[in-house]
Amino acid sequence: MNDHAPHADHQHEHPTWKQYKWVALWLTVITVFEVWIYYTPFSKSPMYAPLLLVLSATKFIIVVMFYMHLKYDHKLFRALFTGPLIIAISTLLALFALFSHQAIPQ
Amino acid sequence: MASAVAHESHEHTHYTTTGLDNRKVAIWAFIGSECMLFASLISTYLIYKGKSIVGPFPHEAWTSPSGQIFKPILNIPVTSQSTFVLLMSSLAMVMALDAVESRGKPGYVGTIKGNSKFWLAATAVLGATFLGYQAFEFTSFVHEGLTIKTNLFGSSFFTLTGFHGAHVTAGVLWLLTLLSIDIKRGLTPKDALLVDICALYWHFVDVVWIAIFTLVYLIA
Amino acid sequence: MATTAATPTFAPPAAASYGQTGIWSWITTVDHKRIGALYLYTALFFFLFGGLEAGMIRWQLALPNQHIVTAEQYNQLFTMHGTTMVFLAIMPLSAAFFNFLIPLQIGARDVAFPRLNAFSYWVYVLGGTFMTVPIFFGNAPNGGWFGYAPLTTMPYSSGLNIDFWVMGLQILGISSLAAAFNFITTIINMRAPGMTLMRMPVFTWMSFVVQFLLILAFPAITIALVFLLFDRFFGTQFYEIAAGADPLLWQHLFWVFGHPEVYILILPAFGLVSEILPTFSRKPLFGYNVVIYSGIMIGFLGFGVWAHHMFAVGMGATADTVFALTTMLIGVPTGVKIFNWIATMWGGQIRFAAPMKFAIGLIALFTIGGISGVMHSSPPADLQQTDTYFVVAHFHYVLFGGSIMGILGGIYFYFPKITGRYMSETMGTWHFWTTFIAMNLTFFPMHFSGMLGMPRRIYTYDAGQGWDTFNLISSIGTAMLILSTLIFVINFLKSRKSGAIAPNDAWGAGTLEWSIPSPPPDYNFAEIPVVTSRYPLWDLKHPERTAGIAHSAPDIMTITDAHAVPVHEETGHKTAAELGIPMPFNTVKPLIAAAALVTMFSGLLFMHKDQFAVAMTITIGSAALFVGTLYAWLTSPLE
Known part of the structure; x- marks a missing residue:
């Protein structure tokens, strides 16, 4: 491996301390909300699963953007992450669709 | 492309085309690959959801042929706590990186904000706590009659969360390694990259859990 | 040969310029060129081994009702033939070129992580041995290279055979993944100043696409194998139908990996051919951008076609239609490349040296395999062809006619760069024509035996089903193929010692690797060149060839490295120490x-x-x- 003393590239902006704390707060709030809603009658609603997916996608995105500072980092990293992520999610959805469809009725 | 930044080494300079460090490029490629790894695991879990022939089940009660009653096995309150712990470990992780990057800056010297050892240790401890929760969860499931051999849910659940747990374990070891370097010689802003790549890995493991928590635990 | 008559600028004995000799220096090496050479030798060995396995298979099938091997031995032979050729021969042969060429083509002194590179090689060679040795004890994997579960689970395959296969593939996967992260980083980050992405040689580009296919395809099979391992050893139920498991889970996960794998096998050969054709046509590649973009397209679409391997399992009309359409679609960028190559040769001053013969061979044979592939994309047609010898004919035209022809061309082309000597042109010509004829003799009749209904993976067959003649021809072809490979091996070994001495630029090519001595010194480039075009050496020596190509105009470069200089031919032969270039330490x-x-x-x-x-x-x-x-x-x- 490359063992040279690193020299981080500081041309780009960084998320700040304040942002870190806000992100943590939002993550907590969303998680608490998710768990709370799990115990409400809304969890029987057809809108429950989509809502939860949106909420967890939101958490996913803010962690990636701020904690993994992709928002502030070189665009190359964004490509290295989103490209594979898109392929992974598409594969997951395709597999899910393929298996939830029974070709031969049992 | 020409925005090259020389990398300080002992005496000579090392040129990289993008000016970015090789290790950071490699860790992002690795994280990309890990997306596919967890996508395969999560797909299998979802495909097998509701396909188990015998219980215990994650969200439904089950009465065995012998009349024994099994509650829904997932323990949402406990897992919510462990989820919170892992989210907070990510906060501690960014604090650790910030402390190393800002070493010596005003407001960081002598304060908790600048104490990278504290934040690294906190991240590792929170990670270990998460693992503790997972160990508790696994053992209580086994007591309640769900093992990796019981049914499709057991097989796919333990494998998925076990793989995640193994990633957390590797992360804790990595954090402890950084902590020992910090204690031995002190991490300086020049070492920020070492912390940064560990942090990227750690946060990735965290976002995987965000997905697992919703898909496995909360959506029945 | 005209080029060899020219006095070389210097004539070092082969391998002397590496500085160190002795077996320990090879065991501890971290030099990408040496690791490339190790990959080449090891993979060629496995290629011969896999070829002999195929020889056994064809011996058995030459005549009806033969019992040269038993059914069990036959299972092991076809399983190991497939597994060896895919994982231990073609992929590592490509890896040999990745290792040797990528740093040279982008103007780097080594890969990004030299020690990780050595690690990849050692994992490969140990994993390959792990998987191959059991065949001598009658314990080799016997479940097919695709290892369909639940057939490979404990109740149906209780021997150690499948365990060797499962563990062997996991090990080889680690090797491929480690190498892929290394090359992605190398190509992104180690390019010489001015080597923009759209100036990169096509081989490097195709390799770049392949590395992404590797990091995204291997996780799927890793997980499928983990499930299988757990089922076999820890009693999980992933493939346990009685417990409600889906019998298609393995097939889907395997082919999510398996189809990108097909492109992992072919794209490096496409890259090599895209280097050879312009050189011997003395003309830049036609439609460089289109070749690159179609390579990227193939990479992306490669993840959306996997279920065309599974039309026969009954996925339903919707799924069949979707995968049929994506499969037809992926034929387009592949076809585009074929036309680009033909257009490259069009109007060129073609020199039919051995590498060029193999490159043209690839175009012809791959096209046949490509067309029979498009035939399979139609589910009704596929239902007739699936699991027959027609499919065997198809993928051998693609893998032998495509990958192997391209790789052999690459070996003839780069042998002078690797060893400092040319391979014999006479033997090369013999090798090409015997291979070309024998290859068609072997695989073309399989189209017919397949259409006549001969199933794959049967260890013997009764006479009088119309298959006898075709099988005999196939087997004669295979015998010829073994002889033609023998010509290659003799040529390879002899030329290494006594081939004509090659100069820096052995063939009059245009890319960076030809600007440095053959074989290259351990530091590659004494001075890192600043690149201003796609064919920097042609800019120097044949400016008329590159006139008018976009991206070839010299531009203003910020030279950030103190040692960077314009592209030039390096003729000096100093050691790294004399030049003050720090080299990585050898390590075990x-x-x-x-x-x-x-x-x-x-x-x-x-x-x-x-x-x-x-x-x-x-x-x-x-x-x-x-x-x-x-x-x-x-x-x-x-x-």
Whole structure:
């Protein structure tokens, strides 16, 4: 491996301390909300699963953007992450669709 | 492309085309690959959801042929706590990186904000706590009659969360390694990259859990 | 040959310029060129081994009702033939070129992580041995290279055979993944100043696409194999139909990996051909951008076609239609490349040297395989062809006619760069024509035997079904193929010692690797060149060829490295120390780490006999050794 003393590239902006704390707060709030809603009658609603997916996608995105500072980092990293992520999610959805469809009725 | 930044080494300079460090490029490629790894695991879990022939089940009660009653096995309150712990470990992780990057800056010297050892240790401890929760969860499931051999849910659940747990374990070891370097010689802003790549890995493991928590635990 | 008559600028004995000799220097090497050479030799060995397995198969099938091997031996032979050719021959042959060429083509002194590179090689060679040795004990994997579960689960395959296969593939996957992260980083980050993405040689570009296919395809099979391993050893139920498991889970996960794998096998050969054709047509590649973009398209679409391997399982009309359409679609960028190559030759001053013959051979043979592939994309047609010899004919035209022809062309083309000597042109011509004829003799009749209904993977057959003649022709072809490969091996070994001396630019090519001595010194480039076009050497020597190509105009470069100079031919022959270039230390740690990793997986074999304690002792012990070595490795300086 490359063992040279690193020299981080500081041309780009960084998320700040304040942002870190806000992100943590939002993550907590969303998680608490998710768990709370799990115990409400809304969890029987057809809108429950989509809502939860949106909420967890939101958490996913803010962690990636701020904690993994992709928002502030070189665009190359964004490509290295989103490209594979898109392929992974598409594969997951395709597999899910393929298996939830029974070709031969049992 | 020409925005090259020389990398300080002992005496000579090392040129990289993008000016970015090789290790950071490699860790992002690795994280990309890990997306596919967890996508395969999560797909299998979802495909097998509701396909188990015998219980215990994650969200439904089950009465065995012998009349024994099994509650829904997932323990949402406990897992919510462990989820919170892992989210907070990510906060501690960014604090650790910030402390190393800002070493010596005003407001960081002598304060908790600048104490990278504290934040690294906190991240590792929170990670270990998460693992503790997972160990508790696994053992209580086994007591309640769900093992990796019981049914499709057991097989796919333990494998998925076990793989995640193994990633957390590797992360804790990595954090402890950084902590020992910090204690031995002190991490300086020049070492920020070492912390940064560990942090990227750690946060990735965290976002995987965000997905697992919703898909496995909360959506029945 | 005209080029050899020219006086070389210097004539070092082969390998002398590497500075170090002796077996220990090879075991501890971290030099990408040496690792490339190790990959080449090892993969050629496995290629011959896999070829002999095929020879046994064809011997058995030459005549009806033969019993040269038993059904069980036959299962092991076809399984190991497929597994060996895919994982131990073609992929590592491509890896040999990745290693040797990528740094040279982008103007770098080494890969991004030289020691990780050595680790990849050692994991490959140990994993390959792990998987191959059992055949001598009648214990080789016998479930087909696709290892369909539940057939490979314990109730149906209770021997150690499948365990070797499962563990072997996991080990090889680690090798491929480690190498892929390394090359992605190398191509992104180690390019010489001015080597923009759209100036990169096409081989490097195709390799770049392949690395992404690797990092995204291997996780799927890794997980499928983990499930299988757990089912076999720990009693999980992933493939246990009685417990409600879906019999298609393995097939889907395997082909999510398996189809990108097809492009992993072919794209490097496409890259090599895209280097050879312009050189011997003395004309830039036609439609460089289109070749690159179609390569990227193939990479993306490659993840959306996997279920066309599964039309026969009854996925339903919707799924069949979608995958039929995506499969037809992926034929387009592939076809585009064929036309680009033909247009490259069009109007060129073509020189039919051995590499060029193989490159043209690829275009012809791959096209046949490509067309029969498009035939399979139609589900109704596929239902007739699936599991018959027609499919065997198809993928051998693609893999032998495509990958192997391209790789052989690449070996003739780059042999002078690797060894400093040319391969014999006469023997090369003989090799090409015998291979070309024998290849068609072997695989073309399989179209007919397949259409007549001969199923794959049967160890013998009755006479009088219309298959006899076609099988005999196929077997005669295979015998010829073995002889033609023998010509190649003799040529390879003889030319290494006594071939004509090659100059820097052995063929009059245009890319960077030809600007440095043959074989290259361990530091590659004494001075890092600043690149201003796609064919920098042609700009110097044949400016008329590159006039008018976009991206070829010299531009203003910020030279950030003190040693960077314009592209030039390097003729000096100093050592790294004389030039003050720091070189990575040789180290044995990657080999130890690789050995620990392979032992870790081997330990699990004891689970088979329910010797849990032994298995865990070996596995945990070697895991600890692995982690310890990794710590020692990461804390010791590279150079």
